[in-house]
Amino acid sequence: MSASPYPSSDIIETAASWMARLWAEDASPEDKQACEHWRKQSPEHEQAWQVLISMSERFERLPKHAANSALLTSKQNSRRQFLQWVGIFIGSASVGFSIHKTDVWQQAMSDYSTGIGETREVHLADGSHLQLNTDTAIDVVFNGKQRLIHLNQGEVFISTGHAAEFVNQPFILMTAQGQIEALGTQFNVRQDANVTEVTVIQDRVLIHHAQQQLTLNAGERMRFNEHQLAEKVTADPTITSWRQHKLVAEQMPVSQFINELSRYRSGILRCDDAVADLKVSGVFPLNDTDKALQQMAQALPVSIHSRTRYWVTIVPRETSL
Numbered sequence: 436m437s438a439s440p441y442p443s444s445d446i447i448e449t450a451a452s453w454m455a456r457l458w459a460e461d462a463s464p465e466d467k468q469a470c471e472h473w474r475k476q477s478p479e480h481e482q483a484w485q486v487l488i489s490m491s492e493r494f495e496r497l498p499k500h501a502a503n504s505a506l507l508t509s510k511q512n513s514r515r516q517f518l519q520w521v522g523i524f525i526g527s528a529s530v531g532f533s534i535h536k537t538d539v540w541q542q543a544m545s546d547y548s549t550g551i552g553e554t555r556e557v558h559l560a561d562g563s564h565l566q567l568n569t570d571t572a573i574d575v576v577f578n579g580k581q582r583l584i585h586l587n588q589g590e591v592f593i594s595t596g597h598a599a600e601f602v603n604q605p606f607i608l609m610t611a612q613g614q615i616e617a618l619g620t621q622f623n624v625r626q627d628a629n630v631t632e633v634t635v636i637q638d639r640v641l642i643h644h645a646q647q648q649l650t651l652n653a654g655e656r657m658r659f660n661e662h663q664l665a666e667k668v669t670a671d672p673t674i675t676s677w678r679q680h681k682l683v684a685e686q687m688p689v690s691q692f693i694n695e696l697s698r699y700r701s702g703i704l705r706c707d708d709a710v711a712d713l714k715v716s717g718v719f720p721l722n723d724t725d726k727a728l729q730q731m732a733q734a735l736p737v738s739i740h741s742r743t744r745y746w747v748t749i750v751p752r753e754t755s756l
Contacts, residue, residue, distance in 0.1 A: 449473070450483040545572035545587055552699045552722070554680070562596025563606070568625075568677050569699050569721075582606045590625040592675055593617065612661050613644040623675050632658045634670045680722040686714040692731065693749060700724040702745025709751050710737050 453470045456462060474481045549555045549567045557565040559575065561582055567573065571589025576582075581604050584593070595606045595617045606617040608624055610631040615624060619638020624631065633640065634656040642649045642657065644664055651657055656670040673683035684692055690711035697704040699721045713735050719727035728747070732739050736752045 443479070446479050446483045447486070450480070450487050453484070454487055546574045548572040549589070551701050552724070554678075559596060561598045561601035561604075561606075564594045564596070566592040566678055568592075577601075577604075580604060584608045586610045586624060586626050588626060590623070590677070592621070592623045592678060594621045595619065612659055613642060616641040616643060618650075630658055630660050632656065634674045636670075636675065676718075677721060680720060682719045682721050682727065684719065685716050687716070689713045689715055689731070689735070689737070689749060696721075696724055696727055702743075702747070704747050706737075706749040707751065710735070710749055713737070 453473060456466050457470055474484050547555065547557050547565075547567060549569060549571045551570050553569060555567045555571075557567065557573075557575075559565065559582075560577060563582070565573070565584075568590035571591060572587040573589075573591060574585040574587065576585070582601060584591075584607070586608055591608075593608065608615045608617070610624065610626045612626075612629070612631040615622070615631075615633055617638075617640055620635065620640055621637035622640050623634040623636065626632075633642065633651060635651050635653050637653050639650055639652045642651055642659070642664070644659055647664065649657075649664060651667065654670050655667050656674070657667050658665045673685075676683045682692075682695055687695075688711060689706050692715050693704055693706045696719070704724075715731050715735060717730060717734065719730055721727070728739050728749075731737070731749075737749050738752045740748045740750050742748075
């Protein structure tokens, strides 16, 4: 079995303890010397230290809405919040989750990422333009031989660039289920837990899957998992409406509507089984999910039951909880 490319949670926890000590107001030169000694004891120790340094730098660059602004009134408080955040990773790992597989870890360690409800535009050296949807993380590797985008999670819309110095370098997007090589082009890729969905807007792409290659043309969509490719289908023209912060629903089951909306909203959003199959149509704002829920409730015989802002259930209108 190959070694993990990430340090263990125990080593991360020790590194975080050293970081907390050095960030304390009464940290001494002896503390710094002892930490350096610990880092030199093992390559894993140094790797864990560098991982936390990288994460802390990214944390300090997070937009204000991504952290508790009341805790960011000083650099010391910001550091304290960061170490609390690392503690969540360690706690998750101790109950059976792999620390480097969590969504937030992916975001922290990726080259570009977005939080829940956030989108982001990225311009690359070859002239390519990327738009990241909610809760998305990517890595970018330009190595002189190919242009490689790793979609670690989420959804991205890509318009490939054509700068002369990159013309002979294929542009490839990699997901957990396969690779998409751009032949043009404009395309949208969404990666869910076990499925990749590709929609081509302009020109075409070449899908590399196991030992197969398949061309997908403009106006076509395909889903595939690790084991098989689904049939090509005609693309829904509203598939990229998220780029305008809109969810376009046409006779969409409430259960599906809620699942889509929950991608843009923190906390728990669910629906009662009694309303799951009701159909909703309309154009709903993704940058104001409260308003979207209110619009849905006005159109259907449902009510919004909120225990808190972060725990919302859609129920039949006559139900009283």
